[in-house]
Amino acid sequence: MSAPAKDIQTTVDGEFVKPPLGKRLVGANTFWISLVLVALIAVFTVLAPGQFATVFTFQMLLNETSVLLVLSVGMTFVIITSGIDLSVGSVLIFAGMVAGKTMEALSGGDASHAGWGVITAGLVAAVLAGTLWGLINGFLIAVAGIPPLIVTLGTMGAALGVAYLLNNGSDVHSVPTELNKVLGYGTSFGGIPNLVLVAVVITLIGAWLLHTTRFGRYTFAVGSNAEAARRSGIGVTAHLLKVYLLTGFLAGLAGFLSLAFYTSTTISAHATDNLNSISATVMGGTSLFGGVGSMLGTVIGVFIPAVLKKGFNITHVQDYWQQIAVGAVLIAAVWFDQRQRRKRNSR
Template sequence: MSVPVKTESTVDGGFGRRTFGQRLVGANTFWIALVLVALIAVFTVLAPGTFATLFTLQTLLIETSVLLVLSVGMTFVIITAGIDLSVGSVLIFAGMMCGKTMEWLSGGDAGAAGWGVIAIGLAAAVVSGTIWGLINGFLIAVAKIPPLIVTLGTMGAALGAAYLLNGGSDVRSVPTALNKTLGYGTSFGGVPNLVIVAVVITLIGAWLLHTTRFGRYTYAVGSSAEAARRAGIGVTAHLLKVYLLTGFLAGIAGFMSLAYYASTTITAHTTDNLNAIAATVMGGTSLFGGIGTVLGTVIGVFIPAVLKKGFNIIQVPDFWQMIAVGAVLIAAVWFDQRRRRARNSR
């Protein structure tokens, strides 16, 4: 049985009775995209010879690739009215498992390891990330513990387990082939391979969310879990799958990070969970569930990235960067609440 779902195509009066221009202007993603375009225009004017360059674009794309993969998974979770604070720690744990596996298989000399060892390392990262997703999903969907509490606990547990795997230090022995090919390699006229992987995963995520039954069920559960249950949707099983997907993507992100940095870089990922949540919310995904798009999340990932890159280029101090990103996040949530109130008053 199908269930009516409030997505961005049905919010604000029903798009079916409106012109294309009205639908475009009424879409939350349109206004978020305008913010991103405005930021790019401002920094291009302020630093035309530095910001608007191919090198800056490539760097920006590479730096956001890992976060984008995390944020795609976070989009599914937040649409179900959930939250996952553990994705950053799961990324670290998955990267650590991958690094230690490749180190063990190569007899301590992972730098010279071949693609067979790298493939097993990828499997270790994906499996370990998926296991943490399974733990989160079971405790949230089956044990009925609030997502905030569950993922706050697994955030600390996964990070602690990652430290235990290598005595509290980073794994720095990574196959050279992995670093050169995926981390810094390019294809298709200079497009970084890391970016290609992120784009493919994002497109698959968009297809899954917007064109499949899995996506429709995700919106339905976020709009009203009880209504979805009465419509015949297995809410418990679906939530379990959503958190499994998020853990799976965190595992892939851990592998990508290891390839790029040639190290597990634990301290560099301790705030990735908050960054993924912020990017998803900035992209128009509602914290109250039932609303969100992958395209919006992509834009949401790039807004703080462009802000930070632009501020660095024009030499604005770091603390102003944090203030600006925080202000944009609060504005996004405020806009979402206004939209919800307007919709509910009709």
């Protein structure tokens, strides 16, 4: 259910029939954005075949996008409901800080040699911390009726401020070596990074939840028309609360994964994670107007900036061009979405 039914059906003798597969593919945002990704990979492979098209490059590419992908899974649900969450980057930092401080406290101040009992406690602390901020966002948006932009703009600053207070404005560097060894840079199944496997599992669960369950159907319904969804018996308030809880939970998990990968809370490295996850989700075809989106599109949207950055670095192109290219793709994706929306409304 990535688009309203009238987008994919026409009437013939009073009966609804689907148009040809080719026509549906060409009309899908995901199709066009996937072509952009394939074109980028092809261009950089031609420009630097011995450097870009290597197993090591793609391993690093997958590792570097895993945390952002987990964030973007939650963002997909939020934007499909016609909402927004500017706080996910700060919640990620806060959750990582809580996990780091928890593991330090349980290890007597130095968690570098901590075992899996302490690591598990850090994971639980991270997801609870993220879920708490998701609950705050959900309550203020769904129950109090405050616009998502205002709520999450406020909690973005609040979560970051509390994270700074927890460690007097500095990063936590005492992270279990075993955590980094196994989850940060460990590999399984023929060299696939464990961090990537976790992100893949989370994404598959998100796709299953969005596209095959009642929760996913309600998400699309609320985003398409909240009032119509309410009149059809959907508990819109409760559903929005659950969506923001899910997003907070995933931001907390992403904070723990980041801690495992970087062996530090790396506050400065996550300053734009909120905007990056929004950009990736929108570039993947999820409509800012709500009611339209797919998890596959989000995956593609996450990889476009990553491929651009990696390709530009390998071909020695200034990073500024990457920002320009990503901005152009983002604007084009929104333009295409608006164009498709006008077509639907004119029928």
